[in-house]
Amino acid sequence: MILKFPFKILLIVLTVFSCTSKNTTKKAPPNIVFILADDLGWADLPMYGNTFNEAPNLEKLAQDGIKFTNAYAANPVCSPTRASIQTGLYPARMGINDWIPGHWRPYENVLASINTVQHLPYNTExxxxxxxxxxxxxxxxxxxHLGNDExxxxxxxxxxxxxxxxxxxFFGYQSTxxxxxxxxxxxxxxxxLTNLSTDFITKNQDKPxxxxxxxxxxxxQLDAQKELVEKYLDKPKAKDYPSNAVYxxxxxxxxxxxxxxxxxxKALNLEENTVIVFFSDNGGLVHxxxxxxxxDPHSLPFYENDTxxxxxxxxxxxxxxxxxxxxxxxREPLIIKWPGTAKKGAQNNALVSSIDFFPTLLDIANGTLEKNQVMDGKNIVSEIKGANSDISRTLFWxxxxxxxxxxxxxxxxGDWKLIQYLDDNHVELFNLKKDVGETTDLSKKEPERTEVLLNLxxxxxxxxxxxxxxxxxxxxEAKRKEWGKHPDA
Structure with a gap:
């Protein structure tokens, strides 16, 4: 027997079904581009107050996305921070405490910790x-820089x-x-590197x-194109900044x-469906x-008789x-562009760390953590959306x-930071809200706070x-500042 429905009822049923189907369809995840600079300091970019260096494209990225002011690398050198980005774990948890293989001073009063592994641990995803x-x-x-073995x-x-x-x-790198x-x-x-990257984008434009x-x-060693260096040599130096033209x-x-x-x-119409993250692996190198x-010898003539x-x-x-x-x-520059999600030109003061990229990007990609996988990082999607600018979080180094x-x-x-020096175990305490330059040790004036943070x-x-x-x-004592060959080198 064939049941007959009035046309209006059938139309309503089909409309409801169609709307329900659209609402339950999961939106395709965006493409993700992560751009990491090496040794770029928090104060090196115009959007963080630098008046000598030029970065108009990064300024545009910040105008189209969100800039973080309290973003941190999980370690002050490259390999450990890179490991934290790849795993969401504190480097010390993985036994990667220094760049691979590491620094070594054989005559100091304490021996520095050696990396327990000289590669990204194999038991981490x-x-x-x-x-x-x-x-x-x-x-x-x-x-x-996370291991060279196959x-x-x-x-x-x-x-x-x-x-x-x-x-x-920076020239003649092909064989390396x-x-x-x-x-x-x-x-x-x-x-x-950019040619490799844009070619990859073109080849994979039709899939995440x-x-x-x-x-x-x-x-x-610092090096760059002669004509580009000369551009900055001709530029007036900024006050209280070295203004190194090669840099x-x-x-x-x-x-x-x-x-x-x-x-x-933009040319491939991917701009609105791509998240871009810009970060640096540690603070700026002064000397x-x-x-x-x-x-580099190629650029040394520019400053041969100059400090x-x-x-x-x-x-x-x-x-x-x-x-x-x-x-x-x-402390690092961090800019994230997420069209339709991150408010354009926003700034966020929340405490974030390189350990946070792993859970955050996984969430953006609709991915899932492996069962029982340890995770030190925090998902900062809410911070990217601008919903959370809380600085009460605790971070460690x-x-x-x-x-x-x-x-x-x-x-x-929060605003308080404690440093413990591991050669003699003395501590220093700073209020970063009032003293971002860490000039005044408050450990003696704040003994209770010092004890709480030290115990943490x-x-x-x-x-x-x-x-x-x-x-x-x-x-x-006479040789303590001499450098030696690392035992794992």
Whole structure:
């Protein structure tokens, strides 16, 4: 028997079904582009107050997205922070306390902690692996620095395409890349990485992709194109800033890369469906730890008789630099563009860390964590949306290494930050709201707060099984600042 419905009723039923189907359809996840600078300081970019360096494309990115003012690297050097981005874990939890293989001073009163692994631990799922499981095509181009053995490199850690190096000159880098590349000899490194990236975007425009661009700029030895350096040599210097023309040219190279990626996304109509993250792996390097010139021989003539052959930048008003747990070593520029979600031109003061990218990007990609997977990072999607600018969170750092300072750990809770020095265990306490330059130690005036924060730090180190420096049986006061070959080098 055939049942007959009045036409109006049938139309209502079909309309309801159609609306229900549309409402339950899951929106396709956006593409994700993560751009990482190397050694770029919090105070190096115009949107953070710099008046000498130029970065119009990054300024446009900030105008179209959200700028974070309290964003941190999980460690003051490269490998540990990169590991935190790939895993969402504090570096000390993984036993990666220093760059791979690490610094070494054999005659100090304590021996620095050695990395327990010299690669990204194999028992961790990487961001690339989980986004690949979520349906993304993945690529990594640039500095990896998380292990060179076959098992450790990106193509075996979740990335469908990869071209990597651990360090490279900015010209003549082709032979240092894995796999070897054949770019023109006069092409600067940042341009080559951008070519790889835009080609990847073009090839994968019809499916979700995750692209990680890992620049080597502005790492030493500083080098750039002659005509670009000369542009900044002719520019008046900024007050209270070194205004190193080679360094500024390298920042412009990063900025040009960002601009080219943005232009490619726009040309392919992908702009509105792509999240872009811009970050740096640690604070700015002021001078080399070994006190030698930090300019490549190609660029050394620009400052051959000038102190700027030894000075890259300044992190003022922040104290310290790369290799320290002062703000200058760990506070980073962070800009995130998420069309339709992040309010254009917004600023957020919430405390965020490089450990947060993993859970955040996984959420954006509609991915899922593996069962029982440990996660130190926090999903900051609400912060990106501008709904949460709370600074009451607690963050930790552990750098048990001699570099630009002595071994130290740190904790920040709200406006307060405590540093414990691991060579003699003394502590210093700072109120960052009133003293962002960490000039005044308040530990004696605030003994109760000091004790609370120190206990938080000690308990955290215990919980993650952090490696600690050990007394040195070969301590020699006369030789204590000498550098030696690392035992794992």
């Amino acid at each position: 990487t961001l690339g692996e989980l986004l690949k499981k979520a349906g993304y095509t993945t690529a990594f181009f640039g500095k990896w 098992k450790s490199i990106p193509k075996n850690r979740g990335y469908d395409e990869s071209v990597i190096f651990d360090s490279a000159p 890349m894995q796999p070897k590349q054949n770019f023109p000899e006069d092409m600067v490194l940042s341009e080559a 992709f995750f692209l990680f661009i890992s620049h080597f700029d502005v790492h030493v 500024a040219a390298m920042i412009e190279n990063i900025d040009n890369s960002v601009g080219r990626v943005m232009a490619k996304l 080399r730890y070994d006190k030698i010139p930090l300019l 700027l052959q030894y000075i890259a930048t300044s992190n003022k008003p922040l104290r310290g630099e790369k290799g320290t747990v002062f703000e200058g070593g760990i 552990h750098y048990p290494v001699y570099h630009h300072d002595v071994p130290a750990s740190a904790v920040r809770k 730090l000690k308990n955290w180190r215990k919980d993650i099984h952090a490696e600690m420096p050990k007394p040195n049986p070969n301590f020699d």
